[in-house]
Amino acid sequence: MTSSDRSQAVDVQRTYEVRTYGCQMNVHDSERLSGLLEDAGYVRAPQGSDGDADVVVFNTCAVRENADNKLYGNLGRLAPMKTTRPGMQIAVGGCLAQKDRETIVKKAPWVDVVFGTHNIGKLPVLLERARIQEEAQIEIAESLEAFPSTLPTRRESAYAAWVSISVGCNNTCTFCIVPALRGKEKDRRPGDILAEIEALVAEGVSEITLLGQNVNAYGSDIGDREAFSKLLRACGNVEGLERVRFTSPHPRDFTDDVIAAMAETPNVMPQLHMPLQSGSDTVLKAMRRSYRQERFLGIIAKVRAAIPHAAISTDIIVGFPGETEEDFEQTMHTVREARFANAFTFQYSKRPGTPAAEMDGQIPKEVVQARYERLVALQEEISWEENKKQVGRTLEVMVAEGEGRKDGATHRLSGRAPDNRLVHFTKPDQEVRPGDVVTVEITYAAPHHLLAEGPTTSVRRTRAGDAWEKRTTAAAAKPAGVLLGLPKIGVPEPLPEAAAPACGSH
Helix, strand or coil: CCHHHHHHHCCCCCEEEEEECCCHHHHHHHHHHHHHHHHCCCEECCCCCCCCCCEEEEEECCCCCCHHHHHHHHHHHHHHHHHCCCCCEEEEEEHHHHHHCHHHHHHCCCCCEEECCCCHHHHHHHHHHHHHHCCCEEECCCCCCCCHHHCCCCCCCCCEEEEECEECCCCCCCCCCHHHHHCCCEECCHHHHHHHHHHHHHCCCCEEEEECCCHHHCCCCCCCCCHHHHHHHHHCCCCCCCEEEEECCCHHHCCHHHHHHHHHCCCECCEEECCCECCCHHHHHHHCCCCCHHHHHHHHHHHHHHCCCCEEEEEEEECCCCCCHHHHHHHHHHHHHHCCCEEEEEECCCCCCCHHHHCCCCCCHHHHHHHHHHHHHHHHHHHHHHHHCCCCCEEEEEECCCCCCCHHHHCEEEEECCCCCEEEEECCCCCCCCCCEEEEECCEECCCCEEECCCCCEEECCHHHHHHHHHHHHHHHCCCCCCCCCCCCCCCCCCCHHHCCCCCCC
């Protein structure tokens, strides 16, 4: 689209808002949607506009039972607003759009555009077509049209970035609808991934998270079983890249070469999110998970042996169809043995279109609730005990933006330790920016955060902090924000000496 086409297609200063639901894949897709709209001439609506934008985009999730109720409730609230604002457009994309398609427009005929998970790049064209033709545009691709990372991007952070290494999933878990909506796994070429990472680092990013529906299965599409561990090691050679994380892996594909790469690559952080789902072999079989409790705990033991200070988190589903009290006790046993730093716990909810939704033995709500509360109480106790082990340790904390809701009142700042634990620390006398790194001593532990109440040992200004400052200054001059665009190919500029370096629920 040429600049003259853009000026004709979109009125000057037409605003947009993107509302995101669900997993990290959706968060990253929303950065692409924002980039596409800004590239087409739209500007971001101010925070708190609450639907008061010319274009409102819903990037939806289909994993939870109430996902559709939440969507239609939000669409209903926008309906009267749309009638009083000629030219306002509403678009619905993401997993729920991929699943429900025409149903969305039938239930909410004021929606202008429905697009799926495989064709997010079409959004500006579909909005323009809907405006000209004055009728809803529904376009759902059945396979990936362009890898998301080739699209323009408006990243939410100046110092940390998602990098997709694959899309889709080849697993057939009976509770999950994602493979039907995201498709089979498709891997990016390693050279393209590293080129994007190098470009991000050149812009000032110092932390990246490698993202995939089943991230450590990377390589199955390109025929290399060790491709993921090789990618982690290659990230270690990117000058200026200080922190590498990844999410979410699958126990089936978590091999010893990955553990070795994590332990031996200094900028791969001592953090692992390893979904358990259930500790019962019977339930795992019914879930069609390809590992059992012994295999799972064996992985945890190997990781801890290689990386003693690793913080391991997990996902657990309570109340899967057929789960007995004995099955649930096996989950509790696994949690006690694994000693997760934290766990994302979910009560099982039916998803139409999944085998589990039709299974016998659906558990009564009150039973699921009681088990859920017992599991949460146990994990809370373990999280607190594990956090108390951090007291007295000296940690490098990367300063974050917006992670400490009470920081203003407590005169603290917040950030993430290498193992991704949240740390609140006393605000130092000198200026500290998001993306900079401080060294602090942990003095107190709570179940979900750490405190460093003493003086900051050191402050290291970084290029990531410079990038945050540059973006903030630009945003003040131009409230709509800054389009960061397509990644540039090439080697990052040499780091200044002060900034020398010291990545879904499956």
